[in-house]
Amino acid sequence: MKAARLHTFGAEFVIEEVPTPVPGPGQVLIRIAGAGACHSDLHIASGETQGIALPHTLGHENAGWVETFGHGAEGQGLEVGDAVVVFGGWGCGHCSFCLGGKEQMCDTFLWGGMGPEGGYAEYLLVPSTRHLLPTGGLDPVLAAPLTDAALTPYAAVKKTLPHLTAGRSAVLIGAGGLGQYGVQFLKLLSPAKVVVVESDPGKRALAQTLGADVAIDPLRENALAEIQEESGKNGAAVVLDFVGVDSTMTLGSAVLGRGGLFVLVGLAGGSVPFSFLGLAPEAMLTSSNWGSRNELAEVLALARSGDLVSTIEQFPLSEINEVFDRLGRGRINGRAVLVP
Ligand SMILES: [Zn+2]
Numbered sequence: 133m134k135a136a137r138l139h140t141f142g143a144e145f146v147i148e149e150v151p152t153p154v155p156g157p158g159q160v161l162i163r164i165a166g167a168g169a170c171h172s173d174l175h176i177a178s179g180e181t182q183g184i185a186l187p188h189t190l191g192h193e194n195a196g197w198v199e200t201f202g203h204g205a206e207g208q209g210l211e212v213g214d215a216v217v218v219f220g221g222w223g224c225g226h227c228s229f230c231l232g233g234k235e236q237m238c239d240t241f242l243w244g245g246m247g248p249e250g251g252y253a254e255y256l257l258v259p260s261t262r263h264l265l266p267t268g269g270l271d272p273v274l275a276a277p278l279t280d281a282a283l284t285p286y287a288a289v290k291k292t293l294p295h296l297t298a299g300r301s302a303v304l305i306g307a308g309g310l311g312q313y314g315v316q317f318l319k320l321l322s323p324a325k326v327v328v329v330e331s332d333p334g335k336r337a338l339a340q341t342l343g344a345d346v347a348i349d350p351l352r353e354n355a356l357a358e359i360q361e362e363s364g365k366n367g368a369a370v371v372l373d374f375v376g377v378d379s380t381m382t383l384g385s386a387v388l389g390r391g392g393l394f395v396l397v398g399l400a401g402g403s404v405p406f407s408f409l410g411l412a413p414e415a416m417l418t419s420s421n422w423g424s425r426n427e428l429a430e431v432l433a434l435a436r437s438g439d440l441v442s443t444i445e446q447f448p449l450s451e452i453n454e455v456f457d458r459l460g461r462g463r464i465n466g467r468a469v470l471v472p
């Protein structure tokens with residue numbers, strides 16, 4: 133099969149022929165319909181993210197059709213040809229996190245496309261049918277980004293809901309591939325005012341189309357004062373940082389109100405000092421790590437209801453290097469999906 137492989141950190145992907153995987157006992161082979169091009173793959177491809185052995189096929193936002201079952205995987209509610217999305221957090225299946233429904237928190241850290249081979253290819257080997265959810269009528273090309281670009285902000289926003297009472301505000305930093313979904317989940321699930329902070333004018337406009345109450349350019353003079361003004365007199369109840377560099381984390385912690393919750397989602401590796409007087413009293417800082425299989429089912433239900441808008445650009449897999457170049461320069465509006 134054709135696959136886009138990374139052979140050297142910092143180099144381009146190489147499109148090449150590799151053996152098509154054969155599913156072993158319990159495994160399922162998926163024919164890829166589309167794989168979302170995620171910003172975190174930029175960090176892996178550059179070598180910033182440790183622990184990936186090369187050569188490797190990246191791609192952890194996958195959807196497609198069931199191609200073949202390994203021994204014992206048939207008869208578990210799926211048929212050959214079914215359109216499915218792939219839940220990417222492949223846990224051990226028997227630790228307390230896995231049994232609690234949070235396989236993405238499993239210590240084995242087997243994420244398809246970040247260790248096991250991923251979906252920038254014609255086929256994807258999935259270790260178990262439990263990682264597959266029927267799209268239920270959604271086009272699998274358009275559904276692929278739901279498995280990360282939508283699932284990750286969904287899980288992050290759910291953590292913030294107890295803080296988002298009427299009259300309070302949420303500040304969302306970074307309205308790219310994940311942030312565009314984050315805005316929608318905040319508006320769908322909470323009564324809070326949504327203040328988007330984004331330097332790209334096209335992404336600010338998209339965020340407002342998707343329901344943001346206000347969108348502010350952080351590079352503007354007085355941006356901090358403007359964000360504080362829009363957040364209300366008690367400060368932001370919630371900050372969601374989808375970028376995660378030093379400057380966004382500093383800005384986010386500066387606008388966070390008393391007892392507020394800062395949720396870090398962006399993997400850019402930034403940090404912010406944590407001290408008693410450096411933050412508002414009883415402010416809380418946490419990260420949000422992807423989402424669970426059950427939360428993916430909830431995201432699919434929202435997508436099927438028609439309430440969730442996906443802004444997607446499709447590209448052939450052969451253009452993967454151009455796509456990642458554009459992604460690195462912030463030139464993708466919404467999500468890019470690679471189609472083999
Ligand atoms: Zn991702």
Ligand SMILES: [Zn+2]
Nearest residue numbers: 224227230238
């Ligand atoms: Zn586990």
